[in-house]
Amino acid sequence: MTLNNYKNEDKVLLAVDCIIFGFDKEELKILLIKRNFEPEKGKWSLIGGFLKKEENLDEAAIRILHHLTGLNNIYMEQLYAFSKVDRDPAERTISVAYYALIDIASHDDDLIRIDSAQWFSLKNAPKLIFDHHRMVERAIARLQRRALGKPIGFELLPEKFTMRQLQKLYEAILDKKLDKRNFINKFNSLDILVKLDEKDMSMSRKGAYLFQFDEEKYRSKVEEGFSFKL
Amino acid sequence: MTLNNYKNEDKVLLAVDCIIFGFDKEELKILLIKRNFEPEKGKWSLIGGFLKKEENLDEAAIRILHHLTGLNNIYMEQLYAFSKVDRDPAERTISVAYYALIDIASHDDDLIRIDSAQWFSLKNAPKLIFDHHRMVERAIARLQRRALGKPIGFELLPEKFTMRQLQKLYEAILDKKLDKRNFINKFNSLDILVKLDEKDMSMSRKGAYLFQFDEEKYRSKVEEGFSFKL
DNA sequence: TCAAAAGTGTTCTGTTTACACCCATGG
DNA sequence: CCATGGGTGTAAACAGAACACTTTTGA
Incomplete structure (x- = not known):
């Protein structure tokens, strides 16, 4: 007969990380940034940030992507919540990963000014912080299933x-x-x-x-x- | 050049809700409980609880299910994170939904003592609190895709x-x-x-x-x- | 003896795969 | 005139869908 007013429950930091897939006529790439804060400052990372109280996860993903890269109007889809207790050594953080598909060429202008963001081909992407490589793996699996179940391409290709x-x-x-x-x-x-x-x-x-x-x-x-x- | 030590970020309550599908020779059912705390006390709800600092989401789902129903050794899979800002009127809460498949008959003994938990056929389940009906919808869609992509049944049927x-x-x-x-x-x-x-x-x-x-x-x-x- | 559920194969159709040659053009 | 990438069709193999009758036995 618990009277639960939520007061005794733990609160956690909720991060959002974005796997941004791009295509540039030949290769599938992902967008990474060089992290400019601790921990793991200077290492390559997915684009990420924290959920704010007044927004939902979709909104957070859009805000974070826009803020770090200048990219706008990108359709993203929720992938999975990663919650290993020590995944972020600095503090207990749960991360909800989002993925998106974009046409690299038609967004280059937005991106060109952001020197910390860079495209890497999937094959020779650098090591990533935390569990970000697992996020990328899962995103690739999802993308593959997706490609077989729906037409994709509208998002990843130029108009013509x-x-x-x-x-x-x-x-x-x-x-x-x-x-x-x-x-x-x-x-x-x-x-x-x-x-x-x-x-x-x-x-x-x-x-x-x-x-x-x-x-x-x-x-x-x-x-x-x-x-x-x- | 943010120096981010995570200190200024919002923390949130992270709930886990479980959609437990059961099968009893004829019909697909879900397990619901009558909520015994505010808000929405007395209404039907998915089985749910809050993530604790020292566990990951999978562990939380298992713990919560066990605690509320006595069910043990149930394999669950993460479904989706629901994060609408006002989804829980009492407090800002993000909920990660999990779903599971079980054979009703072989778990009846565990459940029979829990009078607040009850099986409902999908067709005439009661109204649920918050956004729980959306969770159920999504779980059904996932289960259907799942059934077409992998054999299921091991979990939902008796051994023979x-x-x-x-x-x-x-x-x-x-x-x-x-x-x-x-x-x-x-x-x-x-x-x-x-x-x-x-x-x-x-x-x-x-x-x-x-x-x-x-x-x-x-x-x-x-x-x-x-x-x-x- | 009959009602109720179990068991069993074949044909047809549509989808997937494998495969090779000519075309248009700029250099 | 030739190297480069673009464009095109058909046949064989396979997978999916439709379909109806016989068997068993307890009441």
């Missing part, structure tokens, strides 16, 4: 892109080579792309047709999900 | 069960009728069941063969996942 870029994106996420024809057929059958008359001439002499997402159809496919075997 | 029980479990989770022959064929092709010589005579005159999971094969299928379209 070639089929080859789209395929490279999937190859980067899934970390395997895909068959060109099967990929195109599959994607076309989803009926979410619009072929433009324009060509991208930067990659070949022949040029490659540019595509755009049909935003409405894309959104509805994202809603309903689908099964994408590759 | 009939094919019909297994099928009913999947029907309850996915909330749709499945074809008997296709279901059996599919499950057999996974090669994780052992057919016993025993029959269950309680459901029919003819009797139905009992099966067991081959624990080793089951575990490895759980690891790797699979794609189960039904």
Whole structure:
């Protein structure tokens, strides 16, 4: 018959860490910053900060990302709460990780001024503080499952892109080579792309047709999900 | 050039709420308790409590479940952190939801003494406090995705069960009728069941063969996942 | 003898995979 | 004129969906 007015319960620091995935035509990258406070000052870290009383976690993630990088209007999704007792040696902290996908090229301007933030390809990212590497691992796993269950790409690609870029994106996420024809057929059958008359001439002499997402159809496919075997 | 020693950051109460799914041969149910403290005393609620400084979230979930229901050795999985600013009117609280699957029959003895805990079928569960209904919704969605991506059932069924029980479990989770022959064929092709010589005579005159999971094969299928379209 | 649940295979259809050649162009 | 990347279709294998009748036995 407890009378619980919450007064005797422990309170903790609640951190939010962001795994920001970017794609730059060839490779999947993550955005890291050099930490400028103790502990672990000077080491590479995910972008992170603390939840404030007057905001929810989604808002905190957006605020923190914006504050540290200048990035705006980034859609983020909650990943997992990490809570090992000694994960942060300085103080008991629980961290809720968020992940996001962005097109590196179209956000470079925002980022270029932030000298402590830097893109690293997944393969040769530096060692990270605390349990941040586990966050990244889990984010990659989630991204892969995600890529097979919904179309992604709207967030990671520029507005206009070639089929080859789209395929490279999937190859980067899934970390395997895909068959060109099967990929195109599959994607076309989803009926979410619009072929433009324009060509991208930067990659070949022949040029490659540019595509755009049909935003409405894309959104509805994202809603309903689908099964994408590759 | 912030010098951040964490001292100025807000601390919050971190709750853990548990969505306990049970299965009793026909229906999917959830375990609720009548809340015995303010606010919302006397209302139905998920099983919940607060994280303590010296434990991680998984441990807290196990402790809370055990403390309120007597249930032991229940495997739980983290679902999502709910953080709307005014979700708990009494105080700013973030709640990390966990969900679990258990076989009702084999845990009835533990539970029978706890008069404030009760099983409700999903369809006619009572109104819940705070945002607990959203937690349940999300847990159901997760459970459904889960059921299609990994074999489940080990947790929700008694050790020996009939094919019909297994099928009913999947029907309850996915909330749709499945074809008997296709279901059996599919499950057999996974090669994780052992057919016993025993029959269950309680459901029919003819009797139905009992099966067991081959624990080793089951575990490895759980690891790797699979794609189960039904 | 019949009601109630158990058990069992085949066909059809759609999806996934594997695979190779010509095209357009700038240098 | 040729090197480079772009574009295209088909056949074979596999997985999923639909479907109906026989068996057992306790009452």
